[in-house]
Amino acid sequence: MTDPGDQLGAGDAASGGTPPPDADSSTDSGPVDALRVEHLSKTFPGTRALRDVTFGAAPGQIHALLGGNGSGKSTLIKILAGVQHADPGGTIAVRYHRIAAERTTPEEARDLGLRFVHQNPAVFPALTVSENLAIGNGFETGPMGTIKWRAMRHRTQALLDRFEIPAQPSTLVRSLRPAEQAMVAIARALQDQEGEQSGVLVLDEPTASLPAAEVDHLLSALRRYAEAGQTILFVSHRLDEVVGFADQATVLRDGQVAGTLAGDEITENRLIELIAGRALDRLFPDMPEVVSDEHVIEVSHLSGGPLRDVSFGLRRGEVLGIAGLLGSGRSELLKMLFGAYGHKGGTISLEGKPVRFRDIGDAMDAGIAYVPEDRGTEASFPAMSVSDNLSAAIIPNYWKGLRLRDRRARADARSAIDQFFIKASSEQQRMATLSGGNQQKVIIARWLRREPKVLLLDEPTQGVDVNARAEIYALVRNAVAEGCSVLVVTSDFEELSHVCDRVIVLAGGTVTAELRPPDIEPARLTELAYRTKEVAS
Amino acid sequence: MTASEPTPPPLPNDEGAPTSTALAESTEPAATRSGESQPVMAFIEKYALVMLFAVVFIFFCFWSKTSATFPTKANITNVLGDQAVIGILALAILIPLVCGEFDFSVGPVAGLTQVLCAGFMSRLGFPLFLAILVPVLIGMVIGLSNGNTVARVGVNSLIVTLGVGTVLAGVVQWYTDGQSIITGISPTLTRLGSGDWFGLPRTLYILLIVAALVYYLLEHTPYGRYLHSIGSNREAARLVGLPVERLVLISFMLSGALAGFAGVLLVARNGSGSPLVGTVIDTLQALAAAYLGATAIKPGRFNVVGTIVAIYFLAFSVTGLTLAGVSNWINDVFNGAALFIAVLVSTIIGRRRTGTI
Numbered sequence: 001m002t003d004p005g006d007q008l009g010a011g012d013a014a015s016g017g018t019p020p021p022d023a024d025s026s027t028d029s030g031p032v033d034a035l036r037v038e039h040l041s042k043t044f045p046g047t048r049a050l051r052d053v054t055f056g057a058a059p060g061q062i063h064a065l066l067g068g069n070g071s072g073k074s075t076l077i078k079i080l081a082g083v084q085h086a087d088p089g090g091t092i093a094v095r096y097h098r099i100a101a102e103r104t105t106p107e108e109a110r111d112l113g114l115r116f117v118h119q120n121p122a123v124f125p126a127l128t129v130s131e132n133l134a135i136g137n138g139f140e141t142g143p144m145g146t147i148k149w150r151a152m153r154h155r156t157q158a159l160l161d162r163f164e165i166p167a168q169p170s171t172l173v174r175s176l177r178p179a180e181q182a183m184v185a186i187a188r189a190l191q192d193q194e195g196e197q198s199g200v201l202v203l204d205e206p207t208a209s210l211p212a213a214e215v216d217h218l219l220s221a222l223r224r225y226a227e228a229g230q231t232i233l234f235v236s237h238r239l240d241e242v243v244g245f246a247d248q249a250t251v252l253r254d255g256q257v258a259g260t261l262a263g264d265e266i267t268e269n270r271l272i273e274l275i276a277g278r279a280l281d282r283l284f285p286d287m288p289e290v291v292s293d294e295h296v297i298e299v300s301h302l303s304g305g306p307l308r309d310v311s312f313g314l315r316r317g318e319v320l321g322i323a324g325l326l327g328s329g330r331s332e333l334l335k336m337l338f339g340a341y342g343h344k345g346g347t348i349s350l351e352g353k354p355v356r357f358r359d360i361g362d363a364m365d366a367g368i369a370y371v372p373e374d375r376g377t378e379a380s381f382p383a384m385s386v387s388d389n390l391s392a393a394i395i396p397n398y399w400k401g402l403r404l405r406d407r408r409a410r411a412d413a414r415s416a417i418d419q420f421f422i423k424a425s426s427e428q429q430r431m432a433t434l435s436g437g438n439q440q441k442v443i444i445a446r447w448l449r450r451e452p453k454v455l456l457l458d459e460p461t462q463g464v465d466v467n468a469r470a471e472i473y474a475l476v477r478n479a480v481a482e483g484c485s486v487l488v489v490t491s492d493f494e495e496l497s498h499v500c501d502r503v504i505v506l507a508g509g510t511v512t513a514e515l516r517p518p519d520i521e522p523a524r525l526t527e528l529a530y531r532t533k534e535v536a537s
Numbered sequence: 538m539t540a541s542e543p544t545p546p547p548l549p550n551d552e553g554a555p556t557s558t559a560l561a562e563s564t565e566p567a568a569t570r571s572g573e574s575q576p577v578m579a580f581i582e583k584y585a586l587v588m589l590f591a592v593v594f595i596f597f598c599f600w601s602k603t604s605a606t607f608p609t610k611a612n613i614t615n616v617l618g619d620q621a622v623i624g625i626l627a628l629a630i631l632i633p634l635v636c637g638e639f640d641f642s643v644g645p646v647a648g649l650t651q652v653l654c655a656g657f658m659s660r661l662g663f664p665l666f667l668a669i670l671v672p673v674l675i676g677m678v679i680g681l682s683n684g685n686t687v688a689r690v691g692v693n694s695l696i697v698t699l700g701v702g703t704v705l706a707g708v709v710q711w712y713t714d715g716q717s718i719i720t721g722i723s724p725t726l727t728r729l730g731s732g733d734w735f736g737l738p739r740t741l742y743i744l745l746i747v748a749a750l751v752y753y754l755l756e757h758t759p760y761g762r763y764l765h766s767i768g769s770n771r772e773a774a775r776l777v778g779l780p781v782e783r784l785v786l787i788s789f790m791l792s793g794a795l796a797g798f799a800g801v802l803l804v805a806r807n808g809s810g811s812p813l814v815g816t817v818i819d820t821l822q823a824l825a826a827a828y829l830g831a832t833a834i835k836p837g838r839f840n841v842v843g844t845i846v847a848i849y850f851l852a853f854s855v856t857g858l859t860l861a862g863v864s865n866w867i868n869d870v871f872n873g874a875a876l877f878i879a880v881l882v883s884t885i886i887g888r889r890r891t892g893t894i
């Protein structure tokens with residue numbers, strides 16, 4: 001795959017109806033990049049998402065794209081995919097084919113050999129693997145328009161073999177591991193590159209919602225595809241997975257390329273420096289010591305849903321972590337405490353008094369706040385403004401004299417935007433047009449503004465950059481200093497080990513271990529989360 | 538079915554359907570529209586319908602075929618007065634639409650309360666205030682039943698309200714035996730329907746008062762904000778503690794009550810209760826106005842002012858064409874086409890704004 005002649009041929013084959021190779025393209029003597037963008041800019045009203053971005057990804061390499069929230073990564077990918085147009089002047093080149101970036105179409109991007117897998121890959125859990133793959137490629141039909149199931153099964157089996165996905169064509173996608181679901185989405189994107197594997201695969205935060213062990217599984221699959229000649233460009237906020245895995249890394253900051261690193265240069269410190277623009281001395285702030293022994297929440301013998309017989313206490317001013325795998329019941333536990341998910345047995349007491357929340361409103365009145373795991377479906381109001389999103393949980397506060405005090409709500413929103421380091425062009429910007437990480441900060445701010453007694457956080461830093469992660473925990477720390485207690489669930493055990501006063505391990509629906517500071521280590525947590533699972537099943 | 542609030546599109550956001558344009562990062566949910574576009578474009582978008590309305594109006598004033606009949610006081614006050622009923626129906630349908638639900642029964646509810654209002658006066662000798670109040674309450678009860686089935690049981694609102702609408706149409710036939718009720722209608726009521734104040738039909742004032750109330754409700758009360766939130770993301774609304782079921786149910790009750798009131802206004806306007814007035818066709822006309830209204834004033838958001846503009850844009854266009862000698866079928870064609878185009882345009886605006894072309 002390094003023979004230039006071969007590459008030229010490959011480019012030709014992939015480019016279909018696009019114009020012939022640019023003869024006078026200014027490529028220098030080295031091997032031509034599999035993907036190269038030059039002078040790419042993108043202006044939105046009120047923001048410049050990208051400024052003169054130029055970088056290239058070498059063929060057969062894994063190239064990481066990093067940068068803080070709102071630095072323009074997703075915008076770059078949308079331009080590559082042809083769903084958004086860049087400002088005039090930029091170019092996108094795949095091998096020897098160069099096109100103007102201000103009017104790419106999805107078809108063109110496809111013809112160039114670019115393939116995309118978006119965050120939360122759109123697989124259909126209730127359909128089979130075979131149907132999921134066919135949806136991207138059209139069903140093969142016979143003369144009467146009926147689906148040729150047998151042919152489809154064969155084709156699917158071939159694809160499953162090629163991408164080394166351990167599943168049958170008739171397996172329901174729902175029953176696959178999260179990483180394998182992502183692999184099905186990848187296979188779907190790449191399936192039409194028959195035999196020839198020299199395209200460019202672009203993935204936007206493929207690992208953000210995967211637990212640690214799943215990440216390894218997916219990354220080793222990506223490594224195999226790269227070895228087969230595929231060039232891979234992927235976005236991630238998890239530096240530990242980039243270091244030692246990516247061959248090259250490009251970092252964006254405020255829409256500009258802050259630097260490109262290769263091989264051994266890729267270290268966590270270098271990356272942080274490029275992302276944040278300065279060295280961060282501390283990734284996680286010190287949490288104040290727990291002063292009180294008083295239990296704010298006391299859970300005993302709670303059961304219902306996947307949970308059975310869960311007991312623990314949360315003290316005032318404590319940050320208690322819950323470590324567990326996907327499906328261990330950790331999210332359900334938080335929802336039960338928030339009155340959003342009924343429990344069958346056991347009791348919950350708040351400040352010594354048993355409580356039974358009839359609905360979420362009750363829980364909120366009692367001083368409980370909940371930041372859900374899935375921002376897109378459970379927390380954000382995409383069509384509404386940042387200001388409306390921030391005030392969603394405190395609207396009655398603005399109802400005075402038979403009128404909603406919108407101006408006051410907006411003024412408060414502006415100060416929240418400053419206080420919580422949200423990157424938005426104004427408080428009137430639509431939520432949907434904020435970058436992913438900034439949407440997350442809006443949701444957290446929404447709840448912290450209520451000054452809750454108990455804050456329930458489910459994956460609070462998913463898709464949040466290193467800098468913002470530190471900021472979010474600084475906000476949590478301030479809340480804790482004021483006497484708030486926090487229950488935090490995250491798949492990032494590294495993070496748990498830094499921010500928690502205590503961690504309980506949830507496996508198979510019950511608490512199987514409890515760790516205190518010197519013992520809270522990522523490796524130990526992983527081991528516990530898995531081992532107990534095996535015991536349980 | 539849900540009419541997701543941002544771009545009022547006919548299709549709900551299919552869970553991650555892999556269309557070629559659904560490439561937007563999924564945590565930034567297939568964004569329906571961006572915040573601000575360039576000021577000029579934003580202005581044009583906001584007032585396009587108003588300008589179109591003005592152009593159409595001026596055109597009919599000067600077109601040789603209509604210049605004698607269209608710009609007359611009689612014609613204009615007639616249209617202004619007649620459309621009050623459809624206007625109130627459009628406001629009725631707007632309320633559940635904001636939280637993503639359809640109420641197709643508004644037309645038939647008005648049809649029912651109209652014959653009931655006339656029947657109460659003519660057959661039962663109800664005093665006027667009861668003949669107005671009871672039909673409104675009946676409309677509200679029908680709304681309660683619709684809302685209960687939709688919000689608590691979870692049945693698709695389109696099906697529920699179409700079914701209920703059909704039943705109501707049957708009830709009207711049964712109650713009237715196919716005959717109009719023309720005797721015993723309170724003259725006070727008919728004066729309200731046909732009289733004017735300061736040269737403008739009284740029904741127009743009534744429409745404007747109702748519009749102001751609905752505007753206040755949807756834009757300046759927590760309830761309105763809650764409905765918009767539910768329309769934007771129902772699960773998120775639930776998780777910020779909103780009693781979603783109750784709020785949706787109330788939206789249907791309000792819609793039913795307004796539709797019931799529209800029925801009373803029909804009696805006032807026509808001086809009778811007719812088995813032929815108040816049908817699903819009226820619902821569709823109201824729906825067309827609501828969707829068309831969502832392309833104007835506050836593009837991408839169902840809104841009261843846009844809806845009222847849309848009502849009169851449609852009415853004056855149809856009247857102009859009728860006066861020009863085009864026969865009656867133009868009415869259906871025009872309203873149907875308007876609904877279609879309104880949905881089309883609002884979807885396109887939405888997609889262009891996010892750059893998903």
Ligand SMILES: Nc1ncnc2c1ncn2[C@@H]1O[C@H](COP(=O)(O)OP(=O)(O)OP(=O)(O)O)[C@@H](O)[C@H]1O
Binds near residue numbers: 048434465
């Ligand atoms: N349609 C839009 N209208 C206006 N501004 C937009 C739009 N889309 C994105 N932006 C802005 O462009 C900037 C870059 O956003 P982008 O989504 O590319 O960031 P990102 O690097 O993917 O961040 P994250 O890591 O948080 O996902 C942000 O400031 C965002 O608010």
Ligand SMILES: [Mg+2]
Binds near residue numbers: 073075435437
């Ligand atoms: Mg992004």
